[in-house]
Amino acid sequence: MMRKVVIAAGVLAASAVAAQAATLDTVKSRGTLVCGVSAGFAGFSAPDSQGNYKGLDVDYCRALAAGVLGDASKVRYVSLTAQNRFTALQSGEIDVLYRNSTQTYLRGVTLGLRQGPINFYDGQGFVVKKDLGVKDIKDLKGATVCVAQGTTHEVTLGDYGRANGIDWKPLVFDRVDTMYQTFFGGRCDAMTQDASALAGAVTTAAPNPADYVVLPQTISKEPLGPFTRNGDEVWSDIITWLHYGLIEAEELGVTQANVDEMAKSQTPAIQRLLGASGDLGSRLGLDNKWLVTAIKATGNYGEIYERNVGKASPLKLDRGLNGLWSKGGLMYAVPFK
Incomplete structure (x- = not known):
């Protein structure tokens, strides 16, 4: 009986190891990372005039491809809607989901997916035309509000309205681009989405951005981050430590x-991060200098933020909660030791 138990345990352990390595092995064998993104969120993921995807989420895909495959260009982007994003990951159509996806309790325990570290702290906001004269969310009583189907925004809009006696009239869309066209066409009094996405929509989709204002209040917490499949712990760990590596890089300068010059540093924390000591890459099935390659491709978290959504971008968002913990924000890297 004991022999059977030991054999069974060995089989289970072998199966677990195989499951854990599945996505990493698949990506390496294929030679391309398949990354699920959005096609319509300026600053996070949107194709430019040449069809090249750009944005904060896209840079995470590029950094991941660089770290795992040694080449940031080895990414195939799959444009997903709010309705099909999780199904695409569950079915294996994509390797990882980076698509402005809010992490919640129910998504964490019911989808068979694992939520990665938060890479952007956001909140649900509202945009209106300035000539509407709205200064506060409560001024939107009776308003028609454009909202995307299959999102946390749709649920939160209803919850907040009931809790605060605001009888707004939701107009629901299955595609974000259609929602933008409808709102900027004058069909809705307001549009609700992550505040960062609204800033991007006004910048890129409004006929005259100066005619619109994103209200200062938000009605929710929207912690955004990547999703991977359960049972694939090695791959999920790589996505987790990529994020912490980009944060740690910013912290360490x-x-x-x-x-390349910092890789020669004698500072122990920098040596561990950049693979000069500690063998931290090989423990994930990667080259010990995988984060050097990733950082060379995209820069650290602060560089990714500023280029895509910060002051160097059309959105010009403050760092706020997305600043380093040492500067009043919430971004904090788990130590590499």
């Missing part, structure tokens, strides 16, 4: 421009 490691940038896209100086990463």
Whole structure:
């Protein structure tokens, strides 16, 4: 009986190891990372005039491809809607989901998916035309509000309205681009979405951005981050430590421009991060210098933020909660040791 138990345990352990390595092995064998993104969120994921995807989420895909495959260009982007994003990951159509996806309790325990570390702290906001004269969310009583189907925004809109006696009239859309066209066409009094996405929509989709204002209040917490499949712990760990590596790089002053020089540093924390000591890459099935390659491709978290949604971008968002913990934000890297 004991022999049978030991054999069974060995089989289970072998199966677990195989499951854990599945996505990493698939990506390496294929030679391309398949990354689920959005096609319509300026600053996060949107194709430019040449069809090249750009944005904060896209840079995470590029950094991941660089770290795992050694080449940031080895990514195939799959444009997903709010309705099909999780199904695409569950079915294996994509390797990882980076698509402005809010992490919630129910998504964490019912989808068979694992929520990665939060890479953007947001909140649900509202945009209106300035000439509507709205200064506060409560001024929207009776308003028609454009909202995307299959999102946390649709649920939160109803919850907040009931809790605060606001009888707004939701107009629900299955496609974000259609929602933008309808709102900027004048059909809705307001539009609700993550505040960062609204800033991007006004910048890129409004006929005259100066005619619109994103209200200062938000009605929810929207912690955004990647999703991977349960049972694939090695792959999920790589996605987790990629994020922490980009944060740690910013904390330690490691940038896209100086990463090669910093790799020669005698500072223990920098040596571990950049693979000069500790064998931290090989423990994930990667080259020990995988984060050097990732940072050379995209820069650290601060560089990714500023380029895509920060002051160097059309959105010009403050760092706020997305600043480093040492500067009043919530971004904090788990130590690499």
